[in-house]
Each structure stands twice: as C-alpha cells, then as structure tokens.
Amino acid sequence: MMNILLGILEQGLIFGIMSLGIYITYEILDFPDLSVDGTFPLGAAISTYFILNGFSGVVSVLMAIVAGALAGFITAVINVKLKVQDLLSGIIVMTGLYTINLFIAGKSNVAIFNEKTIFNNDVVNNFKFTGQYKKLLILFLIAAVFKIFLDLYLNTKSGYLLKTTGNNQTLVKLLGKDPGNIKILGLSMANGLVCAAGAIMMQHQRFFEISMGTGTMIIGLASVILGIKLFKIFPIKDSSKVILGAIIYRGIIGIAIMIGLSPNSLKLITAIIFLIILLVSRRGEEDVRA
Incomplete structure (x- = not known):
C-alpha cells in the first residue's frame, strides 16, 4: 500500500510540473497547445540521449528545457x-x-537501467536517511523549484503582460507591446516545463518509449481544471492548485487500477475522468451564474 501511495505522489509531482506548462497555455494564454503531446516525449528522448552519452541527469533535464522551449517557440511562430x-x-x-x-x-x-540519473548518482546515494522516500523528496524539491520560478515570473512586468495577453490583447497593444511576441515567450516557457517533466519521467521509470506523450494534453488539462476548481476557495497560488490537482488525478487513476480495472484501459479511464471533470466544472459555473 505504501509503495502504491509513493508511486501516486511521485508521478503526481512529475505530472504537476507538466501541468504547470499546460496552465500557462490553457489558463493564461487560452491557447490549445497540442504540441505538448510531442514535447513531453521530446524531453524523455533528449534526456535518454545525454545520459547514454555520459552526461548527468541534471544536465539532461536542462537540455530538455532548452529543446522544449525551442519546440514551443516554433509552435508560436507558426501561429503568430x-x-x-x-x-x-x-x-x-x-x-x-x-x-x-x-x-x-x-x-x-x-x-x-544501469545509468546514473537525478535519482541515482553519487551525490544522492550518500543520503542514506531518505531510504524509500528518496525519489519523492527529490521530486518535491524539483517541483518546488519550478513552482517558485513560475510564481516569481508571473509577478514581474513580463508576467503581468503574459496574463494580460490571454485576457485582453487590445490592452497589451495600447501598452505598446506586441502580444504575438509575448505569446511566443509564453509557449516557449510552457513547453520547456512540459519537456522537463518528460525528461524527469524518463529518469524516474528508467526507459524511453515513443508513445509516452500520448494524452499529455488531456492529463494536464484535467489536472489544471481539477486543481483550480477543487481548491478555488483556498488562499493558495494557482501553481500550487495545479500541482495538487495532478496528484489527485494520479490518485484517481491509482484507485481505478486498485479496484481491478486493467492498466491497458488507462487511456479510456483518463478520457472518462476528464469528461466527468469537465461536466462537473461546467455545472458549477452554471450554478454560480444562476
């Protein structure tokens, strides 16, 4: 039972990092960015390549962020x-x-399996006291770094312009800024986060699989909507709500498998959960208007 709970928390934190990127595109920019289904495995592929060529897990994650930002940049340029x-x-x-x-x-x-990663290297292996919680602690610290970075950025002038671009591009133009360039920056940042999550996931499960990004957009959207709606009344930042939403989402998936549903039906379970979240969210909005 403890192993299952640890697995849910660990994967929830990884998908929480990914969901921060979806939060930027969906909640802030109102941009349905399906390229994340490609940038998530891109991070895994980049990380695999660098680790197999002797680079550290940290370096491979940093390179994944750069690659993801480039992919997001290309998506935005095609659009803008x-x-x-x-x-x-x-x-x-x-x-x-x-x-x-x-x-x-x-x-x-x-x-x-035999390579050093951010979870298995000379530095972290010296901290014997962490035991079975080693991966969870590392993931918590990484997720906290990305969350704090995003929170700090959104409180800058550039961050406020990013939020304004999603709501009112006319106002951005009146401020003398190009909303297109701001959108390019936002999509680059979002896909950098998604790509980083893919790199971390690959190192967590210790293998790359080409289809591992399938459904990334749906998982991220479900986590964002679930977190923001469920914790709407709590005085915490949206970034925290998104990460908590991802953990709860993974928990729901874990429960579905524990009660006997086949892991092969995971995508179907994901689609059904997302539909339920959308319907509940829409019903809540209609009740508020009434």
Whole structure:
C-alpha cells in the first residue's frame, strides 16, 4: 500500500510540473497547445540521449528545457507569424516531433537501467536517511523549484503582460507591446516545463518509449481544471492548485487500477475522468451564474 501511495505522489509531482506548462497555455494564454503531446516525449528522448552519452541527469533535464522551449517557440511562430490556427500549429509541431524524437533516441524503446540519473548518482546515494522516500523528496524539491520560478515570473512586468495577453490583447497593444511576441515567450516557457517533466519521467521509470506523450494534453488539462476548481476557495497560488490537482488525478487513476480495472484501459479511464471533470466544472459555473 505504501509503495502504491509513493508511486501516486511521485508521478503526481512529475505530472504537476507538466501541468504547470499546460496552465500557462490553457489558463493564461487560452491557447490549445497540442504540441505538448510531442514535447513531453521530446524531453524523455533528449534526456535518454545525454545520459547514454555520459552526461548527468541534471544536465539532461536542462537540455530538455532548452529543446522544449525551442519546440514551443516554433509552435508560436507558426501561429503568430505564419497565421496558422492555434490548434493546427500544435498538431503540426506534435506530428513533426514524433520523427525527431525517434531520431534523437535512436529507436522507439530505450532503457537506461544501469545509468546514473537525478535519482541515482553519487551525490544522492550518500543520503542514506531518505531510504524509500528518496525519489519523492527529490521530486518535491524539483517541483518546488519550478513552482517558485513560475510564481516569481508571473509577478514581474513580463508576467503581468503574459496574463494580460490571454485576457485582453487590445490592452497589451495600447501598452505598446506586441502580444504575438509575448505569446511566443509564453509557449516557449510552457513547453520547456512540459519537456522537463518528460525528461524527469524518463529518469524516474528508467526507459524511453515513443508513445509516452500520448494524452499529455488531456492529463494536464484535467489536472489544471481539477486543481483550480477543487481548491478555488483556498488562499493558495494557482501553481500550487495545479500541482495538487495532478496528484489527485494520479490518485484517481491509482484507485481505478486498485479496484481491478486493467492498466491497458488507462487511456479510456483518463478520457472518462476528464469528461466527468469537465461536466462537473461546467455545472458549477452554471450554478454560480444562476
């Protein structure tokens, strides 16, 4: 039971980092960015490549952030500069990344069981007192760093412009700023976070699989909506709500498997949970208006 709970918390924190990126695109920019289904495995592929070539797990995560930011930049440029619809921009990049991810990783499945990662290296192995909670502690610290970074950024002038761009682009123009450039920055940052989560997930499970990003958008949206709606009355930042939403979401998935549902039905379970969250959220909004 303890192992199951630890697994839920660990994966919840990883998906929490990913959901912070979805929060930027969905909640702040109102941009349905499907490219995240490609940038999540991109992070895993980048991390696999660098670790197998002798680099540390930390370096591989940093390189994944750069790669994810570049992918988000391309998605935004296609939308902003080439005037392609936002949904189609994400689909184009997501489709292209499938081949790029295969090229980077070398094949569709790659294991790194004997390699050093952020969870298994000379530094962390010296902290014997952490025991079975070692991975959870590391993930908590990493998630906290990303959360604090995002909170600090959103309180800057650039962060306020990012939030304003999603709500009122006309006001941004009146302030003498180009909302298109701000959108490019936001999508780059969002996909950097998603890509980092993919790199961390690969090191957590110690293998890369080309289809591991399938459903990333749905998982992220479900976590964002669940967290923000469920903790709406609590005086905590949205970033905290999103991470908590991801943990609760993984908990629901874990319970579904514990009661006997097959792991092979995970995608179906995900779709059903997301539909229920949407319906409950919509019903709540209608009650508030009434």
